[in-house]
Each structure stands twice: as C-alpha cells, then as structure tokens.
Amino acid sequence: xxANHTFFGYxxxxxxxxxxxxxxxxxxGSQLLVDCINKLPLGxxxxxxxxxxxxxxxxxxxxxxxxxxxxxxxIFPFDVIPRIVAAAEWQRIEAGLKQRIxxxxxxxxxxxHDQNSINDGIVPRELLSKATSYREPCHGLFPPKGIWCHIxxxxxxxxxxxEIYVLEDNLRCPSGVSYVLQNRLLMKRTFPQLFAAxxxxxxxxxxxxxxxxxxxxxxxxxxxxxxxxLTPGIYNSAYYEHSFLAQQMGVELVEGRDLVVKDGFxxxxxxxxxxxxxxxYRRIDDDFIDPETFRSDSMLGVPGLxxxxxxxxxxxxxxxxxxxxxxxxxxxxxPDLIRYFLNEEPILPNVPTYICDREEDRKYVLxxxxxxxxKAANEAGGYGMLVGPxxxxxxxxxxxQKIIEQPRNYIAQPTLALSRVPTMTHGGFEGRHVxxxxxxxxxxxxxxxxxxxxxxxxxxxxxxxxxxxGGGSKDTxxxxxxxxxxxxxxxAL
Amino acid sequence: xxxxxxxxxxxxxxxxxxxxxxxxxxxxTLNLILDQPHSAHLQWxxxxxxxxxxxxxxKKYHQPTEENVIRFLTFDRNxxxxxxxSLSMARENxxxxxxxxxxxxxxxxxxxxxxxxxxxxxxxxxxxxxxxxNAVKQHSQLFNGILDATLSHSAGWHFANxxxxxxxxxxxxxxxxxKYYTLLPTLEDVGTTLDDLQWSSVLRSVSAFEMYRKQYHGxxxxxxxxxxxxxxxxxxxxxxxxxxxxxxxxxxxGSQLGAYCNSAEQRLGRLKxxxxxxxxxxxxxxxxxxxxxxxxxxxxxxxxAIHDTFFAMRSPGASQSQFQTx
Numbered sequence: 001x002x003a004n005h006t007f008f009g010y011x012x013x014x015x016x017x018x019x020x021x022x023x024x025x026x027x028x029g030s031q032l033l034v035d036c037i038n039k040l041p042l043g044x045x046x047x048x049x050x051x052x053x054x055x056x057x058x059x060x061x062x063x064x065x066x067x068x069x070x071x072x073x074x075i076f077p078f079d080v081i082p083r084i085v086a087a088a089e090w091q092r093i094e095a096g097l098k099q100r101i102x103x104x105x106x107x108x109x110x111x112x113h114d115q116n117s118i119n120d121g122i123v124p125r126e127l128l129s130k131a132t133s134y135r136e137p138c139h140g141l142f143p144p145k146g147i148w149c150h151i152x153x154x155x156x157x158x159x160x161x162x163e164i165y166v167l168e169d170n171l172r173c174p175s176g177v178s179y180v181l182q183n184r185l186l187m188k189r190t191f192p193q194l195f196a197a198x199x200x201x202x203x204x205x206x207x208x209x210x211x212x213x214x215x216x217x218x219x220x221x222x223x224x225x226x227x228x229x230l231t232p233g234i235y236n237s238a239y240y241e242h243s244f245l246a247q248q249m250g251v252e253l254v255e256g257r258d259l260v261v262k263d264g265f266x267x268x269x270x271x272x273x274x275x276x277x278x279x280x281y282r283r284i285d286d287d288f289i290d291p292e293t294f295r296s297d298s299m300l301g302v303p304g305l306x307x308x309x310x311x312x313x314x315x316x317x318x319x320x321x322x323x324x325x326x327x328x329x330x331x332x333x334x335p336d337l338i339r340y341f342l343n344e345e346p347i348l349p350n351v352p353t354y355i356c357d358r359e360e361d362r363k364y365v366l367x368x369x370x371x372x373x374x375k376a377a378n379e380a381g382g383y384g385m386l387v388g389p390x391x392x393x394x395x396x397x398x399x400x401q402k403i404i405e406q407p408r409n410y411i412a413q414p415t416l417a418l419s420r421v422p423t424m425t426h427g428g429f430e431g432r433h434v435x436x437x438x439x440x441x442x443x444x445x446x447x448x449x450x451x452x453x454x455x456x457x458x459x460x461x462x463x464x465x466x467x468x469x470g471g472g473s474k475d476t477x478x479x480x481x482x483x484x485x486x487x488x489x490x491x492a493l
Numbered sequence: 494x495x496x497x498x499x500x501x502x503x504x505x506x507x508x509x510x511x512x513x514x515x516x517x518x519x520x521x522t523l524n525l526i527l528d529q530p531h532s533a534h535l536q537w538x539x540x541x542x543x544x545x546x547x548x549x550x551x552k553k554y555h556q557p558t559e560e561n562v563i564r565f566l567t568f569d570r571n572x573x574x575x576x577x578x579s580l581s582m583a584r585e586n587x588x589x590x591x592x593x594x595x596x597x598x599x600x601x602x603x604x605x606x607x608x609x610x611x612x613x614x615x616x617x618x619x620x621x622x623x624x625x626x627n628a629v630k631q632h633s634q635l636f637n638g639i640l641d642a643t644l645s646h647s648a649g650w651h652f653a654n655x656x657x658x659x660x661x662x663x664x665x666x667x668x669x670x671x672k673y674y675t676l677l678p679t680l681e682d683v684g685t686t687l688d689d690l691q692w693s694s695v696l697r698s699v700s701a702f703e704m705y706r707k708q709y710h711g712x713x714x715x716x717x718x719x720x721x722x723x724x725x726x727x728x729x730x731x732x733x734x735x736x737x738x739x740x741x742x743x744x745x746x747g748s749q750l751g752a753y754c755n756s757a758e759q760r761l762g763r764l765k766x767x768x769x770x771x772x773x774x775x776x777x778x779x780x781x782x783x784x785x786x787x788x789x790x791x792x793x794x795x796x797x798a799i800h801d802t803f804f805a806m807r808s809p810g811a812s813q814s815q816f817q818t819x
Contacts, residue, residue, distance in 0.1 A: 057603075057607070058600050058603060058604060059596070059599075059600055059603070060588070060591075060599060060600070060603040233589075234585070234588055234589050239588075243588075243591045243592045244592070246592040247591065247592035247593075247596075252494075252495055252498070253498075253590075253592045253593075254495065255497065257497070258495050258496070258497050268495060269495065269496045269497070270494055270495055270496060271494055271495075271496050271499045271648060271652075271745065271803040271804075272746075
C-alpha cells in the first residue's frame with residue numbers, strides 16, 4: 001500500500017470538518033499537526049499505524065472473534081489522526097457538562113425523595129411511572145455525600161450547523177475511558193516531537209482523580225478506605241477496562257463471588273481471611289448487584305449488599321437508580337430540569353427530540369420515519385435503533401409497529417450531519433463521522449477529563465460509531481489555554 | 494490477597510512451567526533420535542503414554558510418528574495438556590488477574606501465546622523443530638525473569654513461585670522416569686557404564702548437563718538420580734524446588750520455617766524432609782519407579798492442601814478472627 005497520506009487535496013465534502021474550516025484552512029490549534037503530517041515521508045504514517053496495531057496486540061487489548069477456532073483476535077481499531085478541540089470551545093463544553101451533571105444529580109435525588117419537579121409539572125408523572133429504569137428500592141435512599149452519579153460519560157456530537165449538542169447522558173456504568181488513556185499513550189510514543197510542541201492537556205491523571213472521587217464517598221469513620229472495582233468477569237466486553245482501572249488505581253478487582261456480607265458489612269475473601277470493603281466502584285448494572293433486592297436470578301452480585309449500603313457502611317459508585325435520568329425520554333426534559341433546579345439557561349443544547357408517547361409527536365414520527373433516527377428508551381450500544389435515511393421500507397414498517405405497540409419506549413430525533421475528522425484509509429485521508437464522550441467525575445467537586453473518547457464510524461458514510469458496529473476511536477487533543485496545565489511535560493516521559 | 498486472584502496467579506505460573514517442560518520433553522527426544530536414528534519410533538511411544546492421553550491419541554492420530562506426536566503434544570487444542578492448551582490456560586488465568594501482575598508480565602504471556610498460535614497455523618510442519626522448542630523455553634524463561642524483576646515479591650509472587658516450582662519438580666521427575674526405563678531396558682543395566690551421549694541428552698533437556706559435569710564428571714545412574722532429585726542447589730532438582738516452594742509458603746503465611754500453621758505447609762515440610770534425608774542407593778534398590786510415583790502423589794497432595802488452605806471458599810462465619818478490618 002503506497003497511498004499518499006498528506007492533506008493536500010483533502011476534501012471535506014461539505015461536512016463540518018473538525019480539522020479544517022470550510023475554506024480548507026487548518027482550524028485553531030490544528031496547524032502544527034497538519035504541517036507535521038504533510039512533511040512525513042511517504043509510507044511513514046502507515047508504518048506508525050501498523051506499529052500501533054502491533055502494540056495493541058501485544059498489550060492484549062483485543063477481543064476474540066466469536067466462533068473462530070484458530071484463536072484469531074481483533075483489536076479495537078484506532079486511527080492516528082487525532083480530533084482537536086480548541087481551548088475556548090473546551091471551556092464552554094466543560095462548563096456545560098458541569099451544569100448538566102449538577103442538575104441531573106438534583107433531579108435523581110428529587111425523583112427518589114420529594115418529586116418536586118414532577119409535582120411542579122416539569123416532567124410528566126405518567127412518563128416517570130412508565131419508566132422501566134425507575135428503581136422502587138431506591139426510594140428514600142440517601143447516598144453518601146448526597147451524590148448519586150459520580151462517574152458520567154456524556155455523548156456529544158457536532159451538527160452541520162457547527163453547534164455541539166448533547167446526544168445522550170450515560171449515568172449508569174459508562175465505559176471507554178481506558179481507551180482514552182491507552183490512545184494517548186500510543187500517540188505519545190508515535191508523535192513525541194509533535195506532543196512536545198503542541199500544548200495538549202493531559203489525561204494521565206484520570207485514575208488518580210477517580211480514586212480520590214471514590215475515597216471521598218467512604219463512610220466518615222474510615223481512615224484508610226478500601227476501594228474495589230466490581231466486575232461481572234472476563235466475559236464482559238468492558239473487562240479490559242475494569243482490570244485497567246483497578247490496576248491504575250492500585251485497588252483490587254473483584255467479582256461478586258469474592259464479596260460477602262456479614263454482620264452488616266461487606267468483606268472480600270482473601271488468602272488470609274476476610275477484609276472489609278468500604279467503597280465499591282461497581283461495573284455491574286443495578287439489576288444484578290444484589291439478588292436480594294433486585295433480580296433474584298443474578299449470579300453476578302452480592303446478596304445483602306443493598307442493606308449494607310442503606311446503612312451507610314459501604315459506598316457504591318454510581319448509586320443504584322441513576323438510570324432513571326438517562327432514559328432517552330427523560331433526556332428530552334433535561335434543559336427544563338436545568339432551568340428548574342439551577343435557574344440557569346442550559347449551556348449545551350439538546351438535540352430536538354420527539355417523544356412517541358405524546359400523540360402529536362408520534363403522528364409526526366410515524367409520518368417521517370425516513371428522515372428521523374428512532375431510538376429505544378433503554379438501549380445502548382447502537383442497538384434498537386433505526387437510522388431513517390439508511391433504512392429499508394420493511395425496517396421502517398417494523399419500527400412503526402413497535403412505536404404503536406410501546407410508544408413510551410421510543411423517541412425520535414432528526415438525522416444529524418455528524419461532523420467529520422480525516423481518517424486513514426487505503427486510498428489516503430477521507431472524512432469519517434465522529435462523536436465525543438467526555439468523562440465527568442463528581443466527588444468533592446466536579447471535574448471533567450479534558451477531551452474524552454472520540455469514536456469514529458470507520459465505514460464510509462456510516463453514522464454509527466459504536467465499536468460493536470464497525471466503530472473505532474481516535475485520540476482527542478484539547479489545546480491548553482492560558483493557565484491550563486499541558487501534557488508537553490508528560491510527552492518527555 | 495484475594496483468594497481467587499491467588500489461585501489464578503498460581504495456575505498461571507504452573508501452566509507456563511508445564512508448557513516449558515513439555516517443550517523440554519520433546520526436545521530431548523528429538524536429540525536422542527539424532528544419536529540413535531534406528532530406534533526412532535521407540536522414543537515417541539513412551540512420550541505419549543507418560544504425558545498424554547493414550548486413547549485419544551490412538552483414535553485421532555493412529556501412528557506414533559514424530560510428526561503426529563509433536564502435533565499432538567504441541568498444537569492440539571483438544572488435548573488439555575498440549576503446549577498450546579497450557580498457554581491458553583495460562584493466558585486466561587493471567588487475564589483474570591492482569592491488574593494484579595505487571596503489564597510487562599502480561600504482555601510476555603500474550604506474546605508467548607501468539608508465538609505458539611502462529612506456529613500452529615503452519616499445521617505443525619516446522620522447518621526446524623529444535624529451534625521452535627528452544628524458543629518456547631526461552632519465552633517461558635523470559636516470563637519468569639520478567640515476573641521476578643517486575644512483580645513485588647509479596648504474596649502474589651510467592652503463589653506464582655509455588656505454582657511454578659511444584660510443576661517443575663513434578664516434570665523433572667517425569668522426564669527422568671520415562672528416560673530411566675527407555676534407556677535402561679533391563680534391570681541388569683543399572684550400575685553399568687552408561688551411554689554418555691544419551692544421558693547427556695537427558696541432562697541437557699533439563700539444562701542440567703553443565704552443572705552436573707561440574708559436580709560429577711562421569712555419568713552413572715546413581716549420580717544422575719541424585720543430581721536431578723536430591724541436589725540442594727540445582728534449580729530444577731526436586732529437592733531444590735520443594736525447598737523453595739516451602740520457603741514461599743512460609744513467606745505467605747508468616748510462620749517460621751521448620752514449623753507449620755496449615756496443612757499445605759505441613760505436607761510440603763514432610764516431603765522436603767523425605768527428600769533432604771533420602772539416600773540414593775536405597776531409592777534405586779527399592780525401585781526408582783515407586784519412588785517417583787510416591788513423589789508425584791506427595792506433590793499432588795501438597796497441591797490439594799494449597800487449594801484447601803488458600804483458594805477454597807470458606808464460610809465467613811467459621812471464625813471471627815479471620816476477619817480483618819485493617
């Protein structure tokens with residue numbers, strides 16, 4: 001393969017490109033990268049991309065190809081051209097995310113206590129009563145320090161109008177942050193000179209921040225809290241991440257069978273006896289964490305965990321029940337919730353959303369299925385979704401039927417023209433659609449990881465960025481503004 | 494440390510050591526055949542019977558040819574003790590504890606596994622088998638070196654050490670057992686001057702040849718047995734392995750050497766004393782094969798005592814003193 005990987009002649013084809021403006025000039029903060037790539041001798045970039053893929057194989061950041069006897073394993077695709085976010089734009093995104101997560105936490109607390117926002121008619125009561133993500137056992141719960149959602153990964157997209165929109169709030173067990181850290185590590189090895197020259201904000205302190213967030217939640221009387229990461233086990237697709245985060249924080253990675261409840265405390269089984277656990281970063285869904293409280297057939301959880309939690313003798317992050325606020329129907333009300341709880345205008349707008357449970361919205365949706373994206377209220381990973389313009393008549397028919405049968409379970413949004421970033425292909429650079437998932441930690445205060453996971457739809461023209469559906473990822477560079485710490489110092493490491 | 498994690502580390506190390514020793518088995522046989530081409534077929538049969546599942550082999554491969562036996566012991570994923578299966582198990586165990594071992598150690602297991610996987614894709618037809626088995630040994634040695642140099646020598650490392658040493662003691666005794674009988678067809682041969690070439694191959698297979706020479710020069714069966722079973726300083730001898738495993742167990746529990754506080758330490762301590770005070774003449778007079786059988790039974794007993802003591806899920810109600818609130 002001897003494709004010419006330079007940006008000369010690169011065409012953004014009328015889409016909003018994150019690296020170049022409409023006239024083809026590098027955007028704020030992108031000039032250095034563009035010059036560097038254009039000066040590379042032919043073939044060098046391909047070599048570096050290959051080296052990165054070999055490194056991923058060696059590090060075992062792979063998933064097995066199901067049904068392949070010879071043990072072939074695939075890596076999650078990674079593209080070397082980063083997405084760049086200018087300092088001023090990032091400041092606005094960061095402020096918007098902090099505002100949003102603050103309001104969402106207040107909403108969750110309200111839902112499980114006084115329900116003022118419902119009594120005052122901000123969120124219709126019938127929508128909440130039909131929400132499958134509402135957890136009755138959480139009613140009246142007081143999570144440690146009053147925070148419900150400690151770790152959030154909010155999905156953002158940029159539309160053709162240049163504006164950043166919030167697409168989804170992931171308030172349960174958002175994954176992907178390990179790829180942010182690994183991608184950065186690989187990029188620093190691949191372009192050390194470029195890193196030294198660009199002022200890119202570091203992401204390397206995420207595990208430390210996460211650890212601080214978790215220890216902040218420990219019961220007050222505990223001096224040296226013992227934190228663990230709770231995983232469903234090696235067959236979970238995010239297992240690598242669970243293991244990575246535990247390793248980076250220097251805490252135990254446990255499975256449900258390692259934990260036991262006894263005399264009102266949670267213990268883990270050690271070779272020399274039992275040790276008390278104070279904080280659990282759980283990467284198991286609510287439904288599975290305690291068979292005595294939630295699904296009784298769960299083999300993954302810890303019987304009796306919720307009763308210890310209710311007594312404040314162990315902390316869970318995130319708190320159970322947070323899913324009620326990332327329901328895709330509730331999503332439509334978040335801007336109103338921000339105004340209600342904070343008395344502020346939302347900084348980051350929502351994507352306009354049609355709620356199929358409302359008769360007029362439903363009529364519009366059913367009449368315009370070919371133009372809209374329809375999503376199930378409680379699905380993730382790009383499943384249960386109809387992308388109108390890319391769908392067949394039959395698929396549209398099938399979704400129309402589903403919407404009529406279970407209107408509460410569906411929302412629809414206009415098909416967005418996701419922005420693009422140049423991406424390596426066999427024939428040179430081509431634009432591919434991206435989204436962005438920044439990670440927010442809510443402990444003593446709210447902290448946003450600069451950048452986040454840029455997911456890229458590697459198939460030409462595709463809008464679906466999920467890794468299960470042909471997506472890959474890119475490093476995200478937030479350029480340091482005045483007074484921001486930059487990663488140039490890390491680059492030397 | 495977590496019982497589950499300790500168990501996985503222990504088995505990870507055992508499986509790596511198992512793969513290495515299987516490579517040593519095959520390597521010594523390949524070497525012997527170079528010296529003795531006319532009886533080549535006789536060398537491969539006992540390899541199947543002592544290391545593998547005879548019935549399965551006959552059904553799937555029919556003839557114990559070099560190619561068949563190597564493919565069976567090296568690449569057969571359906572045979573649970575092949576090199577590839579062992580590495581796959583080592584890697585699965587490592588995967589469940591990758592946060593507990595060092596990244597370097599994990600990456601080495603990964604590379605090791607992929608190396609053998611890639612060789613398996615050639616369908617077992619290797620251009621130079623000795624090079625391949627040598628590379629397997631080196632990968633394993635590299636892994637052990639990385640583990641020793643990057644993992645804190647606390648409980649986790651000691652569990653890995655116990656796993657690898659018990660496996661090594663078992664496999665050294667097996668190599669000697671199978672060669673003892675193929676190289677000494679009649680009992681009268683015991684005590685006669687041995688074929689230097691053949692026994693030096695056996696010693697080489699466990700990397701013992703040079704160290705043996707430093708100590709004994711001429712080769713006799715008594716000396717070989719003594720060196721591979723009872724030597725106090727050669728790192729693959731049974732006594733050495735048992736002694737260091739015993740030290741690691743005491744490091745884990747914190748109890749004094751020479752005493753015991755659990756059944757694993759008790760059983761291993763007794764085995765160590767048996768070997769430390771054994772006499773090579775009586776071993777051979779009373780029957781070497783019985784001695785090996787007995788040694789392997791004892792090693793298995795230590796393995797199950799370790800399982801019961803450290804890995805098995807105990808009920809938390811058993812003893813309040815087991816709880817630690819740190």
